[in-house]
């Protein structure tokens with residue numbers, strides 16, 4: 001591939017025109033829960049990703065030994081600018097998890113052998129990944145996971161359950177956090193493994209959500225066999241890996257991107273024209289209360305965009321406390337998302353809640369409202385972002401903990417024997 005950017009752009013334009021469909025009119029961004037992703041539908045998306053990979057346009061900045069193109073961020077930018085005009089693969093939430101969170105975390109921590117085995121399959125669309133992180137009893141308290149991987153000769157045997165895994169029913173692998181040492185404090189006995197979603201002993205059960213979709217899943221692991229080759233990062237180094245993952249999950253990705261995600265769209269993030277349109281459609285553009293609401297959403301959007309730009313700049317410049325800084329962006333989305341969704345319903349009124357068939361604006365407003373709390377919970381709640389900012393950025397004392405320094409086995413034993421008296 002010619003490294004000259006103009007030539008690169010010309011060749012790319014020809015390739016795109018010959019190989020991909022134009023983007024649907026009005027863009028192809030779908031709201032979470034607006035459509036249900038099926039295994040068959042995802043198979044079609046995988047074909048598009050494969051074509052992009054075979055054309056040499058997947059993983060543009062990633063190392064060639066892992067199936068990437070070894071080119072610069074400027075090449076990626078050219079690709080983003082041109083490719084956005086075409087119909088790109090849509091893998092739903094699992095696409096963002098795979099290419100934005102899991103891949104970047106792997107690149108930072110997995111062994112070269114692991115990366116050579118798995119990254120090309122991600123870049124080609126053959127494998128989608130999800131996070132097996134949360135458990136029924138371990139959400140905010142991430143290090144409290146009870147899913148266990150026990151040594152058995154040269155194998156590991158995985159048992160336990162994960163929950164809220166977005167898109168697991170159509171994914172191929174889960175990046176799974178398991179306890180591998182019970183005799184050290186809880187943060188020090190954790191290890192990440194690659195677990196195939198269809199491995200013997202893995203059961204994936206979808207869960208119905210308020211937005212009508214069944215995108216979440218709960219997994220049960222019954223004597224699932226793993227090996228050292230499945231490890232992502234070192235034995236018992238899981239907390240360190242988790243911290244990297246949280247930076248990416250909170251939107252702080254500054255590293256290479258493996259696919260033309262919504263990079264261009266993000267820079268054009270909405271500053272409330274959708275709400276202006278909604279108010280006009282409902283004849284409310286002249287109402288003082290409606291105008292106040294729109295101006296509020298607009299300024300919140302503006303603040304969130306500026307904040308994200310500033311934090312990303314600091315992360316790109318190598319700021320320490322990546323997870324703490326990324327928490328600002330996550331918190332702003334968690335706070336403003338719910339408020340914006342409510343404003344949409346206030347402006348849209350009844351048709352925004354019970355829309356007529358074909359009324360896409362009504363449908364989008366209602367689904368956005370039902371999704372309004374997503375960013376306040378997913379990837380760490382608003383309260384946990386505030387805890388992170390206060391401790392990691394402001395240097396306030398850590399919140400009191402009864403279990404941080406104790407071997408985890410003792411924590412569980414004490415909890416079991418606790419009588420309720422102090």
Ligand SMILES: Cc1cc2nc3c(=O)[nH]c(=O)nc-3n(C[C@H](O)[C@H](O)[C@H](O)COP(=O)(O)OP(=O)(O)OC[C@H]3O[C@@H](n4cnc5c(N)ncnc54)[C@H](O)[C@@H]3O)c2cc1C
Nearest residue numbers: 131132133134139140164165166374377378379380381383
């Ligand atoms: C849309 C969505 C997608 C998700 N996708 C995934 C996924 O793909 N993979 C995955 O593994 N997980 C996923 N999750 C799970 C998510 O990470 C957890 O729901 C989240 O971390 C909160 O954990 P919890 O639900 O157990 O709540 P809890 O931890 O039980 O929290 C309950 C309440 O207590 C508060 N709280 C708890 N501890 C503290 C504290 N120390 N200080 C102050 N307040 C506290 C919380 O803020 C919250 O308000 C997803 C969740 C959602 C909503």
